[in-house]
Structures are given as C-alpha cells and as structure tokens.
Amino acid sequence: MSLLSRVRTWLDDRFHWDDLIGPLKKKTVPVHRLSYWYFLGGITLFLFIIQVCTGILLLLYYRPGANEAFESVQYIMTRVQFGWLVRSIHSWAANLMILTAFAHMFSVVFLRAYRKPRELTWISGMLLLFLAMGFGFSGYLLPWNTLAFFATKVGTEITGQVPLIGHSLMVFLRGGEDVTGATLTRFFGFHVAVLPGLTTLLVLIHLALVQYFGMSVPPGVEARWKAFPSQARQMRFFPNFFLRELMAWYIALGVLGALAAILPWELGTKADPFASAPAGIRPEWYFMFMFQTLKKIPAKVWFADGEVVGILVFGAAGLVWMLLPFFDQAGGGRGRKFIMGAGVFALTYIFAMTIYGYLAK
Amino acid sequence: MDTSRNNGISRTLLVLLAMALFAGKARAQAQNTCLDCHGALDPPLQVTELQFASDIHSQKGLTCASCHGGDPTKADMEAMSKTAGFRGKIERKDVPELCGRCHSDAAFMRKYNPSLRTDQLSQYKTSVHGRLFGKGDTKVAVCIDCHGVHGLRPATDTRSKVHPLNIAQTCARCHADGAYMKGYAIPTDQFAKYSTSVHHDALVVRGDLSAPTCTTCHGNHGAAPPGVDSVQNVCSKCHVFQDQMFEKSTHKVAFQAAGLPGCVVCHGNHDISHPTDAKLGSGPQAACMRCHTPGDPCDQARAEMLSGLTRLDEAIRNADKVLGVAESSGMEVSQARLDEDQARDALTKARVTIHSFKKELVEQDIQEGLKIAAKNLQTGQGALAERDYRRKGLGFALVFILLTVLGLFLYIRQIESQPPKA
Numbered sequence: 188m189s190l191l192s193r194v195r196t197w198l199d200d201r202f203h204w205d206d207l208i209g210p211l212k213k214k215t216v217p218v219h220r221l222s223y224w225y226f227l228g229g230i231t232l233f234l235f236i237i238q239v240c241t242g243i244l245l246l247l248y249y250r251p252g253a254n255e256a257f258e259s260v261q262y263i264m265t266r267v268q269f270g271w272l273v274r275s276i277h278s279w280a281a282n283l284m285i286l287t288a289f290a291h292m293f294s295v296v297f298l299r300a301y302r303k304p305r306e307l308t309w310i311s312g313m314l315l316l317f318l319a320m321g322f323g324f325s326g327y328l329l330p331w332n333t334l335a336f337f338a339t340k341v342g343t344e345i346t347g348q349v350p351l352i353g354h355s356l357m358v359f360l361r362g363g364e365d366v367t368g369a370t371l372t373r374f375f376g377f378h379v380a381v382l383p384g385l386t387t388l389l390v391l392i393h394l395a396l397v398q399y400f401g402m403s404v405p406p407g408v409e410a411r412w413k414a415f416p417s418q419a420r421q422m423r424f425f426p427n428f429f430l431r432e433l434m435a436w437y438i439a440l441g442v443l444g445a446l447a448a449i450l451p452w453e454l455g456t457k458a459d460p461f462a463s464a465p466a467g468i469r470p471e472w473y474f475m476f477m478f479q480t481l482k483k484i485p486a487k488v489w490f491a492d493g494e495v496v497g498i499l500v501f502g503a504a505g506l507v508w509m510l511l512p513f514f515d516q517a518g519g520g521r522g523r524k525f526i527m528g529a530g531v532f533a534l535t536y537i538f539a540m541t542i543y544g545y546l547a548k
Numbered sequence: 549m550d551t552s553r554n555n556g557i558s559r560t561l562l563v564l565l566a567m568a569l570f571a572g573k574a575r576a577q578a579q580n581t582c583l584d585c586h587g588a589l590d591p592p593l594q595v596t597e598l599q600f601a602s603d604i605h606s607q608k609g610l611t612c613a614s615c616h617g618g619d620p621t622k623a624d625m626e627a628m629s630k631t632a633g634f635r636g637k638i639e640r641k642d643v644p645e646l647c648g649r650c651h652s653d654a655a656f657m658r659k660y661n662p663s664l665r666t667d668q669l670s671q672y673k674t675s676v677h678g679r680l681f682g683k684g685d686t687k688v689a690v691c692i693d694c695h696g697v698h699g700l701r702p703a704t705d706t707r708s709k710v711h712p713l714n715i716a717q718t719c720a721r722c723h724a725d726g727a728y729m730k731g732y733a734i735p736t737d738q739f740a741k742y743s744t745s746v747h748h749d750a751l752v753v754r755g756d757l758s759a760p761t762c763t764t765c766h767g768n769h770g771a772a773p774p775g776v777d778s779v780q781n782v783c784s785k786c787h788v789f790q791d792q793m794f795e796k797s798t799h800k801v802a803f804q805a806a807g808l809p810g811c812v813v814c815h816g817n818h819d820i821s822h823p824t825d826a827k828l829g830s831g832p833q834a835a836c837m838r839c840h841t842p843g844d845p846c847d848q849a850r851a852e853m854l855s856g857l858t859r860l861d862e863a864i865r866n867a868d869k870v871l872g873v874a875e876s877s878g879m880e881v882s883q884a885r886l887d888e889d890q891a892r893d894a895l896t897k898a899r900v901t902i903h904s905f906k907k908e909l910v911e912q913d914i915q916e917g918l919k920i921a922a923k924n925l926q927t928g929q930g931a932l933a934e935r936d937y938r939r940k941g942l943g944f945a946l947v948f949i950l951l952t953v954l955g956l957f958l959y960i961r962q963i964e965s966q967p968p969k970a
Contacts, residue, residue: 264880271880272938427960434956441949448942451878 214401214424219408224298225428226435227291228397233436234284235390237443238322241277242379249329251375253368256331257457264454275447281323283443285473288316289537296530299515299523300403306512308396311389313509318386323471325378331371336458337468339374340366345481348494349502367460469544476537477501479544508533580620581627582612599699608660615646643690644672644681671770678770687728694718694768710768713752715761716742738762741819749822760786780810787811793903825861828854828902849907856907856914857898863921864891870928879931884924891920 198204216225248267250259263270292312295301301309328339343366347357362369404412412419422428470478480501484493507514508529514522586595600606605614613620618627618634628634638646648669650656657666668691672678677688694710701708709718720739722728729736742748742762750759765774765782774782780800784791794800794810803810814827814835826833828850830842836850868888874881894917901910 261880261882265883427964430956430960434953434960437949437953437956441946444942444945444949448938449878451880453878454880454882456882 210398211425212423214398215421216402216424216428217404217408218420218422219404221298221405221408222422224294225402226432227287227294229432230435230439231284231287231291232390232394233439234280234287234443235386237280237440238277238284239383241273241280242383244273245277246379251329251372253331253371253458253460256329256371257454260330260454264451271451272447275451276443278452279443279446281326282472283439285316285319285323288319289473292316293530293534296511296526298403298405299526300405301512302403302406302515303512305396305400305403308393308400309512310509311393311396315386315389315393317505318382318389320473322378322382322386323473325374325382327471328366328371328374329378330454331458332455333458333462333465334455334468336366336460337464338470339370340464341468341478342470342474343370345478345494345498348492348498350495350499365460472541472545475544476540479540479547482544580611581623582616582618582620586612595698603698603700604702605700640686640690643692644669644678647691668769671767674772675767675770676772689722693722712757712761715763716748719762738818741817745818745820746822747820758786774809776807776809777804779812783811789900790903793901797903797905799905823899825854825857825899828857846905849905852907853902853910856911857895857902860891860895860898860914860917860921863918863925864888864895867891867921867925867928870925870932874928874931874935877932877935879935881927881931884927884931887920887924887927891917891924893917894920 195204216222245263248259248263248270250256260274263274265271267273295309295312324339324342327335329335343357343360346360347353349356358364360370360373361367362373469475477497481494481497484497486493488496511526511529515526516522583595583597583600586593587597588594595612600612611620612618613633615638616635617632618629619632620627622629622632626632628636651664652666652669654666657664672691673682677690680688681690696709703710703712705711706713708714716739723734724736724739726736747760750756751761763771764785766772780791780794790811800810802808803813815823824833827835830837836846840846840850867884871881871884871888875885894913898910898913898917901913904910
C-alpha cells in the first residue's frame with residue numbers, strides 16, 4: 188500500500204473522508220459555448236490567495252508609521268532577497284484581482300447568473316468587490332509615498348462630503364482631521380486585520396453558495412437544453428474542470444511574474460505632509476470613473492452641492508446594483524431589459540470615464 | 549398697505565445713505581481741497597485722487613501741504629496763498645533737502661516706519677549723483693527721478709520703480725539714453741549688457757529677488773561705481789567662498805600690483821555670463837590665456853584643473869545615464885539618485901576652489917566627487933545586472949509555466965479521450 192493510500196485510509200477511518208469529498212466527486216460543471224466565463228471567479232480567488240501569501244511575506248519587513256513605512260518598503264525593494272518580486276507581485280496581483288473581479292461581476296450580469304436562487308451569491312460577490320476596493324484604498328497608502336498620500340487626502344476628503352455622517356466618517360478614517368501617521372497605522376490595521384477577516388468569511392460563504400447551487404447555466408442555453416435534453420453536456424469538476432482552472436491559474440501566475448519582472452511596481456518619493464500637492468494626483472484606476480465624475484460635476488446641481496449629489500448618486504447606484512436580482516424577478520421581461528441596459532451603460536460609463544480621467548489634464 | 553409702508557422705509561433708508569455719503573465727501577473736501585482742482589487739471593499739474601491715494605505718503609496721513617505748503621482746508625486760491633505758507637512747485641534743486649527734512653529725521657520717521665534708514669540724504673551726498681548735484685548739475689538723478697512723485701509706492705511694491713524687478717529699467721531711463729548722458733563720458737550700454745547677464749536671468753526670468761540688480765553692486769542712495777580695490781568686496785557679498793579662495797590666491801597679489809579690478813577681469817561686469825568650464829580652456833571663452841602664455845606652468849596647471857573638472861563631469865553624466873536606464877527599467881535606485889547630488893555638489897565645490905588657482909586643492913574636491921560618482925555608477929550597473937537576472941529568471945519561470953500548462957492540457961486530453969468507466 189502506498190503512503191498516500193495509507194494516509195487516505197487513516198483519514199477515512201476517522202473522518203469518513205470519502206463521504207466528505209463525495210459531493211465534490213459528483214459535482215459537475217455545465218459545458219457550453221460560454222463556459223470559459225466560469226474561470227474568472229476562480230482566477231480572482233487565486234489572486235486573492237497570492238495576495239494573502241505575499242502580504243504575509245511583506246509583513247515580515249514592513250513597518251507601519253510615518254517615519255518608517257517608506258524606508259521599510261524601500262528596504263524590501265532593494266535589500267531583501269526577492270523582496271522586489273514579492274512587493275511587485277502583491278501590487279500587480281491586487282490590481283489584477285480587482286480587474287478580474289469586475290470582469291467576473293459583469294459576466295454574471297450579462298449571463299444573468301444572479302437569478303433565483305443565486306441572489307445571495309450575487310450579494311456576497313458584490314460585498315467582496317467592495318472589500319477588494321477597500322483593500323486597494325487602504326493598501327495604496329501603506330508605502331507612504333507622495334502620490335498615495337495626496338490621493339488618500341483627496342479620497343478621504345470625498346468621504347467627508349457624505350451627508351450627515353461624512354465628517355465623522357472622514358475623522359474615523361483619518362484618525363484625526365488630517366492625513367497623518369495616525370491614518371497610516373489605521374489603514375494598516377484595516378488592511379491586514381479587519382478586511383482580511385471579513386473577506387475570508389465572505390469568500391467562504393460565496394464558495395459555499397457556489398458549491399450549494401452549482402454553476403448557473405445562461406438562460407438561452409438552459410432553454411435549449413430543456414427543449415433538447417440530449418444536447419445538455421456536463422463536465423466533472425474533479426479532475427476535468429479543476430485541471431482547466433489550474434491551467435488558468437498557471438497562466439495568471441505567468442502574467443503576474445512577467446509584469447513584476449518587466450514593470451516592477453514603482454515606489455515614488457517619500458510623502459511630505461508639509462509639501463504642496465503635486466500636479467496629477469489620481470486615485471487607483473478602479474476609483475477613476477468616480478473621481479472623474481466628481482471632478483466634472485458642476486459645483487451646484489440645482490440647489491444642492493454638486494459633489495454631495497455625485498456621492499449620493501453613486502451610493503444609490505451601488506445599492507440598486509447590489510439588489511439587481513430582485514429587479515429581474517419583479518420586473519419580468521422589462522426588468523431583464525432594464526438590467527441589460529444598466530449593465531451596458533455601467534460598463535461603457537466606467538470604461539469611458541476611466542479613459543477620460545487618464546487623458547484629461 | 550404693506551407695500552406703501554415698505555416704500556416709505558426704503559425712501560428713508562435712501563435719504564440716510566445719501567446724507568452719509570455727502571457728509572463723508574464734505575469731510576474729505578474739508579481736509580484736502582487741492583485734489584478738487586488738480587484732479588481736473590491737465591498734466592503736468594494733474595494729480596488725480598486715485599494717484600494720490602496710491603502714494604505711501606498719503607496712506608500714512610500726509611497731505612499735499614506736507615511738501616507744498618498752503619492750507620488744503622481752504623477753498624480755491626486761498627489754499628495757495630503765501631500767508632498759508634504755500635511753496636508751490638518744488639524746484640529740482642530743493643528736492644533732496646525737502647525729502648531729507650523728514651527722511652533724515654529719525655525721531656519723525658520712527659513714527660511711521662522704525663526700520664527705515666534715515667541716512668538717504670547723507671548717502672546721496674556721497675554718491676556720484678549727489679556730488680555732481682552739489683556742484684550745480686541738476687540733470688543728475690534726485691529722489692523723485694527714481695522713486696517717482698505723487699503715486700510713490702514703497703520699494704516692496706512690485707509696481708514701485710525701485711522694486712528689485714524694476715530698478716534696472718529705472719536706472720536705464722537715464723543711463724541708457726545716449727543723448728541724455730552726453731557729456732558724462734561713461735558708456736550707455738550697461739542695461740543692454742546686464743539684460744544678457746546671468747544675474748538678470750536669475751532676477752527677471754527665474755524671479756529670484758535676491759539676485760543682483762544695479763543697486764546691489766553700485767549702492768542706491770550712495771550710488772557710485774565700485775573702485776578697482778572694492779570690486780572683490782562687492783562680489784563677495786554673495787560669492788563668499790569664491791572670495792575666500794581668491795583672497796588666498798597668487799592672483800590677488802598679482803591683480804593688485806597690476807591695478808586690475810579682481811573678479812571682473814575674468815568674469816566681466818554688467819554682462820556676466822554663466823561661467824562654464826570653457827573659461828579654463830584655450831578656446832574663445834578662455835579667461836586664463838588672455839594673460840598667460842601657452843606652455844607656461846600656469847597653463848599646465850590650468851589644463852590639469854580643466855581635465856579634472858571634465859573627468860568628474862563625465863563621471864557624473866555616466867552615472868546619471870546608467871541610473872536613468874535602471875530607473876526606467878523599474879529598478880529602485882532612488883538612494884543613488886540622491887547621492888548623485890553629492891557628486892554634483894563636489895563638482896560645484898571644485899569649480900569654486902578654482903578661484904584658489906591651486907590645482908592640489910581642486911584635485912581633492914574632484915577625487916571626492918569621482919569616488920561618489922563611481923559608487924553610484926556601480927549601483928546603477930548592479931541594478932542593470934539585477935534587472936537582467938530578473939528577466940532571465942522570468943524567462944525560465946515562463947518556460948516552466950508553459951511546460952506545466954502544456955502538460956496539463958495533454959493530461960486533460962488524455963483523460964477525456966478515455967471512455968468513461970462503467
């Protein structure tokens with residue numbers, strides 16, 4: 188008996204291992220012309236795992252604090268063996284993770300995978316996207332460089348515009364009235380403790396829901412399969428789909444490695460809170476569409492402050508977007524058309540405003 | 549009913565406002581009636597309210613009568629009666645003394661501006677302007693020629709004729725006017741030359757108000773050309789280290805013996821250009837070879853110093869170039885970039901040490917700079933080597949990843965080509 192078989196028998200004797208992994212063995216994945224969209228969720232999960240691993244490695248050397256943060260990241264980049272690779276992969280993977288999460292979200296919208304009974308899967312996914320953006324926002328400040336410092340200043344200032352709770356929220360985020368070393372330690376706490384805890388919990392819920400309901404089949408394909416059951420095709424999750432997912436992960440790893448080696452993530456110059464803001468302060472790309480909108484919105488919209496109106500509109504749009512599955516059910520055919528229209532509009536708007544934000548001076 | 553009541557209140561308010569305005573105007577007229585007429589007259593007798601209000605003296609509470617006498621509280625010609633002490637137009641010959649009446653009175657001036665000097669008149673009397681004026685030459689500058697009159701602003705005001713940015717033009721009004729300067733036997737190209745100088749560039753183009761203008765070297769109220777012996781003292785006000793080096797050099801003694809005016813021998817005066825290492829060369833910009841003979845020991849020392857400066861300059865450029873490539877490849881070389889400034893400082897120091905004309909001292913600075921530049925170059929080269937190592941590593945990793953992906957692909961094909969187990 189091989190060692191592997193002996194371990195397996197040992198586990199089976201105690202935990203009934205075969206019963207535990209039984210459902211996974213039986214799990215299947217629908218096969219159709221749009222199956223490749225199923226990989227995006229898995230790639231996002233892979234990038235999250237990379238983030239956790241590289242984040243833990245960075246924690247070995249990173250020191251939060253206005254006087255040490257920049258120097259510690261500089262040390263990681265120049266002195267620590269493969270520190271440059273770990274930091275660059277952490278930064279690139281963060282951005283790619285948000286990109287794949289966005290792509291995953293839009294694929295779910297356009298394939299209508301959010302439909303009953305997967306409403307909670309959609310909501311948990313949306314919450315995970317918000318958490319990922321929170322990771323990005325808090326992590327951006329941690330190297331304590333000029334660009335991140337002023338972008339955080341602008342970002343938290345925008346938070347301060349939220350009606351009623353804005354100022355308190357801003358003070359809570361900043362740890363005072365201004366962006367200081369206190370903000371840095373606070374963001375560090377969010378980034379390495381609060382957000383990972385919440386994200387891990389939500390990822391487990393999201394995966395459990397995906398496991399429980401199985402993969403959604405696009406309505407068109409589903410209708411055809413109902414009409415012609417012989418056309419319905421399934422693939423075993425283990426090993427067929429899993430191996431394909433593994434291929435996707437390997438390719439993602441190759442892309443990550445290439446980006447980290449050819450375009451190492453820049454460090455910039457150390458933040459000087461007393462210096463004036465340099466030109467071209469921009470947030471991370473995934474906040475750009477909101478930033479550019481708030482920049483272009485008139486100072487006064489009717490009688491209200493333009494920025495406040497913008498924030499309220501984005502807040503309302505985010506809430507409506509999260510409740511999308513319920514509009515689909517309630518609205519029938521019109522609801523579906525509305526959701527498709529909203530999806531196309533959101534995608535076009537985000538894309539156009541992001542490009543505009545980078546091109547505008 | 550409400551409308552008529554509101555109208556009544558509005559009318560009352562308007563009447564009160566008109567009365568307040570009228571009372572204010574009447575009070576102003578009671579204080580200074582001069583502007584009522586002179587505001588309406590044609591130049592040169594015209595002094596508008598706006599012009600006078602912008603005058604520093606007016607702002608400090610002085611009136612027309614403070615200089616011209618008379619009684620501005622009286623209307624019409626009564627204000628300008630001899631009995632009221634009216635002096636009329638101030639004769640040019642009386643201007644310095646009139647201004648000095650207040651500006652030389654420390655107790656009086658303290659009430660308005662305690663930090664303002666009160667030696668302008670005495671200084672003026674020592675100036676070339678003042679000395680000629682004392683001899684009866686009224687063509688030379690008096691206070692109002694530089695400071696203006698009626699609308700006179702403090703020197704800190706950018707619109708003032710004596711603000712650092714405007715001084716050169718103010719001086720040039722006379723000194724660049726060939727016809728006006730005829731008979732004084734001095735050149736009139738100073739302003740044209742100064743406009744091409746490094747000092748003008750610093751002051752006007754870069755807006756550095758500490759950069760020199762005419763008065764910085766010549767003085768203002770005591771304006772005079774610096775003599776041969778004092779040129780070095782004038783320049784050393786800003787170029788302290790160059791002065792210290794020159795002071796200990798053999799040139800100091802030689803120049804004094806030959807009656808040569810220090811710094812300007814090599815650098816010129818009004819048209820001082822940005823000094824380059826070419827000054828040490830043997831080309832058209834060369835300063836040394838104007839006096840020295842090719843091949844003499846001084847020429848050899850010059851060549852050695854120039855060679856040292858060139859070596860350091862090239863070493864810095866090389867390191868900069870390599871660090872630039874490393875930086876654009878995404879390598880972290882910010883500390884070496886910062887250290888490059890130290891190498892540049894060493895080059896600047898060596899260029900200052902040139903004024904000692906001692907090649908050993910210059911060589912010390914050059915060696916210090918070369919050491920830093922070599923270290924930075926090494927850092928840059930190390931970063932480039934590291935970049936290449938990373939790229940090779942990436943290549944190997946990608947090959948491994950591709951092989952794994954290919955292996956997985958083939959494995960999937962293999963298991964999917966087998967018929968399912970019963």
